[in-house]
Amino acid sequence: MDTERLEHLSKFIDVDDLMKRCFGRIDFATLILGVLNDSCEADVCELEEALTEANAQRVAKVSHRLKGALANSAAFSLSKKADELSTSAHDSSTSEMSERLVDLRREWDQLAALINDQVTSKS
Amino acid sequence: MTACLRVLVVEDDVVSAKFLENALKHFGYDVDCARNGCEGYDLVRTGRFSMVISDFDMPGMYGDELCRKIREGHRSSYVYFVLLTSHGDTDHIIAGLQAGADDFLVKPFSPDELRVRLRTGERTLSLQSRDVMLFTLANLMETRDNETGLHLERMCEYSRIIADELSQWDNYRNEVDGDYVQLIYLTSPLHDIGKVGVPDRVLLKPGKLTREEFDVMKQHTVLGGKTLAAIAKAHPAERYLIIARDIAMTHHEQFDGSGYPHGLAGKDIPLSGRITALADVYDALTTQRVYKPKFSHEKARGIILEGKGTHFDPDMVQAFLNREDEFIRIANLLDSGTVPPTLLPAIDQLVPALAKC
Numbered sequence: 001m002d003t004e005r006l007e008h009l010s011k012f013i014d015v016d017d018l019m020k021r022c023f024g025r026i027d028f029a030t031l032i033l034g035v036l037n038d039s040c041e042a043d044v045c046e047l048e049e050a051l052t053e054a055n056a057q058r059v060a061k062v063s064h065r066l067k068g069a070l071a072n073s074a075a076f077s078l079s080k081k082a083d084e085l086s087t088s089a090h091d092s093s094t095s096e097m098s099e100r101l102v103d104l105r106r107e108w109d110q111l112a113a114l115i116n117d118q119v120t121s122k123s
Numbered sequence: 124m125t126a127c128l129r130v131l132v133v134e135d136d137v138v139s140a141k142f143l144e145n146a147l148k149h150f151g152y153d154v155d156c157a158r159n160g161c162e163g164y165d166l167v168r169t170g171r172f173s174m175v176i177s178d179f180d181m182p183g184m185y186g187d188e189l190c191r192k193i194r195e196g197h198r199s200s201y202v203y204f205v206l207l208t209s210h211g212d213t214d215h216i217i218a219g220l221q222a223g224a225d226d227f228l229v230k231p232f233s234p235d236e237l238r239v240r241l242r243t244g245e246r247t248l249s250l251q252s253r254d255v256m257l258f259t260l261a262n263l264m265e266t267r268d269n270e271t272g273l274h275l276e277r278m279c280e281y282s283r284i285i286a287d288e289l290s291q292w293d294n295y296r297n298e299v300d301g302d303y304v305q306l307i308y309l310t311s312p313l314h315d316i317g318k319v320g321v322p323d324r325v326l327l328k329p330g331k332l333t334r335e336e337f338d339v340m341k342q343h344t345v346l347g348g349k350t351l352a353a354i355a356k357a358h359p360a361e362r363y364l365i366i367a368r369d370i371a372m373t374h375h376e377q378f379d380g381s382g383y384p385h386g387l388a389g390k391d392i393p394l395s396g397r398i399t400a401l402a403d404v405y406d407a408l409t410t411q412r413v414y415k416p417k418f419s420h421e422k423a424r425g426i427i428l429e430g431k432g433t434h435f436d437p438d439m440v441q442a443f444l445n446r447e448d449e450f451i452r453i454a455n456l457l458d459s460g461t462v463p464p465t466l467l468p469a470i471d472q473l474v475p476a477l478a479k480c
Contacts (some may be wrong), residue, residue: 001433019234020234021142021146021231021234022145023145023146023234031141032141032142033140035137035138035141036138039136039137039138040138041409061180061182064180064209065135065136065180067209067230068138068139068178068209068230068231069136069137069138069139070420071209071231072136072138072139072142072230072231072232073138074231078234079231083209116460
């Protein structure tokens, strides 16, 4: 992958910040985005499951973890959404958590599609 | 590049763990990762880690709980503990510090911030191990020596005064900074550490030594120098070990090459050796010994002036003269005891100069 392809993610990721965190190493940025793709998808799925069970504690825990992973990957908008979900899990209704999770899922799916298309695909 | 300090990352978020691992390796650390607190605790118990960076919120065991368990374990060496969290609030910080954490990093962490915080940790670990070692060695030496109890304290002070004076001279500014002054203060008590290897029949003999006995006694410089050299070789980044080694090995060298153990001359004698040579002799001259009373500062001053350029580096003598009021103050403040046998030959060599005082 080259930095030009990485720029396609700039709607969701602060590419400059990500590259700085990766010490300018595109290979490491690629690795991180691949790991993020897997772990974030797993966490969003876990959130959906927790919400189905109305397990607010689990929602808070997983969304908090997700917030950190996304922030470190310079996906700041998504990180903020995860943070809001984590906060709402402490003091909000299930419907509000559900709305926030849908919003998070929508944006994550868009980023995941871009990662799959631009970063992890061999073309 | 940092020497290979081993760092344990305890983090359930695989993305953050990867970032940390990569950054730490980039900075030259050895890194291992644990996915939760229990796994992390088991790894800490192996004793291989002097630094832990742990997430706060983890399944099973929280980061503050892990820290508390490590502290309760009373490990033989200190583990520097950094808590990593997305919570920037005071409650979490207080909980972490109460558990014994040394520092905090808030996600998303910047590599630059991580680096300076780790350096702070390294400095803490280094100071701890340094001070423990110096304290232990100095105490060990005191148990084997019949020198006066305050000799080491005076050595620290006299050496510090000379180094401090030199730090203000243009031609020493590059070599002698505040750090050097502090290090010479800390390491000068180790000048005679090699005496631990000198047999009692020689070390503790009252009165004058025979030539053979003095030859044995002279070996204390080599014994001490070699011991500290071995430690310095294992820790090449530790400047204080280099200074301690040089002091132990060369504090009996003389500026004209007539000293021991190697007969080094002039600037071939490390600066720390030239400083402590004067400090050691001044202390010997101004304290009592079995067959002579302590000399006055004026007499000692005359003897040292006589040794300028032969026994002592002229610059050290000048530094001594510039600050002699402080030498007098320290000598009066820490006045006690008798002179060690090690210095008798050096004093005997200098005593003819008394006639000219």
